[in-house]
Ligand SMILES: Nc1ncnc2c1ncn2[C@@H]1O[C@H](COP(=O)(O)OP(=O)(O)OC[C@H]2O[C@@H]([n+]3cccc(C(=O)O)c3)[C@H](O)[C@@H]2O)[C@@H](O)[C@H]1O
Ligand SMILES: Nc1ncnc2c1ncn2[C@@H]1O[C@H](COP(=O)(O)OP(=O)(O)OP(=O)(O)O)[C@@H](O)[C@H]1O
């Protein structure tokens with residue numbers, strides 16, 4: 001039986017850093033070659049990073065991607081890596097430039113994969129199915145491909161046929177994987193840029209298993225890793241056999257070179273020509289024999305994270321990569337002793353180390369004693385750089401001139417904290433300002449514009465308040481499991497939430513209890529349910545009307561809000577696009 005050692009390189013590219021990403025591919029090829037692999041693959045659009053958004057409109061960007069691909073092929077051979085087949089995603093412009101609606105002439109911008117071998121770009125594949133929902137905009141940028149190259153790999157103990165597909169191609173029933181099965185391939189390689197969402201990894205595994213069974217061939221799935229603005233790619237690359245049996249699986253949220261030895265069915269005698277589904281091109285290349293495995297640690301089925309552990313890792317990696325890829329080394333945030341700022345501080349400390357997290361307590365005359373003591377306790381537990389900047393004097397000075405009362409006075413405190421103190425510290429010391437509004441608050445507009453909502457990145461933007469509490473408990477328990485100090489003071493978790501902008505203020509003065517609120521928000525925001533559906537789900541009509549009205553009216557605030565990592569089925573931002581000027585009312 002032909003034997004092929006396959007390496008999947010789960011790596012973290014930087015959008016736009018085409019030369020840097022090519023270096024990552026080269027390095028992966030070196031390591032895969034050292035591990036005796038015959039073929040190594042990296043993720044979708046790897047050379048450009050994903051999603052490259054409107055950079056894809058520039059010819060200069062397309063030219064750079066294509067030139068780097070050719071250079072990479074040459075560099076691989078120059079380094080003695082010509083004998084390993086390297087599959088990478090990149091951006092191509094095929095034939096005459098026809099950006100805009102696909103005119104069917106077959107040219108234009110392509111979401112592409114290339115196979116590099118012996119210093120050459122041996123074949124190219126253009127993605128057939130362009131996702132255009134949720135966070136994906138691929139119809140905006142690419143024209144779809146309609147050909148399926150089948151690559152015959154000449155292995156010492158027999159030939160095998162390989163097909164390459166790109167991400168959404170695999171999600172489509174009757175797509176190129178089906179065609180590959182009809183063509184009798186012996187291995188399907190799927191390269192992906194599939195962002196994290198809760199419970200998605202289970203779905204991916206099932207999908208890979210289903211497609212492998214349909215194709216009657218093993219399927220190797222490689223995903224990219226890392227944070228890219230609002231998206232987090234979790235990796236979770238895997239290999240299943242032709243029966244859907246899991247053979248190898250990489251870690252979630254970590255770089256890895258996953259290596260697996262496959263005993264493949266030999267290639268059928270040549271079946272040339274067109275399949276019913278699509279045009280098939282065939283080509284052949286020779287690969288060397290598979291040496292004995294050198295490092296058994298590379299072949300493994302990595303343990304899964306728990307549901308909460310997965311979300312925590314997504315938030316940490318999303319923040320870490322935003323900081324790193326945007327040239328920051330430290331962050332600053334206001335510490336109120338409440339749960340939102342506490343969890344954000346803990347996420348930041350996990351992302352970049354506590355010494356790089358500046359937490360500032362900014363008491364006013366309305367601040368409770370526990371707001372300061374809980375903030376100090378948090379800072380001590382985590383070991384972050386803690387500062388106290390009393391702002392009561394600033395509030396008085398401005399109010400002495402302007403005489404703000406009521407809401408204006410409430411918001412003034414939040415603005416002095418966010419826009420003046422935190423942004424000032426950012427300007428003078430170079431920290432990125434973290435904002436701390438959870439998804440429930442963002443939904444309801446329960447934050448001060450240019451106040452506590454001020455900041456460059458919001459790690460909990462897509463985290464409902466009830467999830468904030470659950471994750472905080474999980475993180476503390478995790479610390480106990482590791483024999484460490486739980487980072488978040490118990491009091492921050494258990495006390496009733498309050499903005500402390502006026503005497504005795506509680507969130508529940510303005511918002512329904514969070515359990516109720518979050519259940520309605522899951523339906524209205526994540527599920528796009530209308531009022532009737534929400535009532536049918538058993539929610540209280542008066543509360544539904546109040547929530548729906550507040551969510552609709554706060555769209556203008558969300559448009560101005562900082563980005564943050566998507567973890568749910570529908571995050572605010574590019575995933576949920578609604579008009580600010582909007583005459584449609586769900587509520588009565
Ligand atoms: N459609 C629209 N398009 C563009 N701008 C629009 C607008 N509608 C109002 N605006 C502007 O927005 C302003 C109102 O927004 P804003 O100034 O923020 O004020 P607003 O939303 O009225 O008040 C903030 C609320 O959030 C609470 N809060 C603040 C801080 C922290 C927390 C917490 O617990 O985390 C809670 C606070 O107690 C208060 O109830 C208007 O004065 C107007 O200038
Ligand atoms: N006294 C304070 N000192 C420093 N920052 C503050 C203070 N009060 C509020 N902030 C900042 O404003 C944000 C919003 O305030 P808010 O009180 O809603 O949040 P929280 O206290 O973290 O959580 P909770 O809503 O559970 O009380 C805080 O997360 C914090 O970053």
Ligand SMILES: NC(=O)CC[C@H](N)C(=O)O
Nearest residue numbers: 131167168171193194195
């Ligand atoms: N890049 C893509 O084609 C991603 C779409 C796909 N359904 C996923 O999220 O996995």
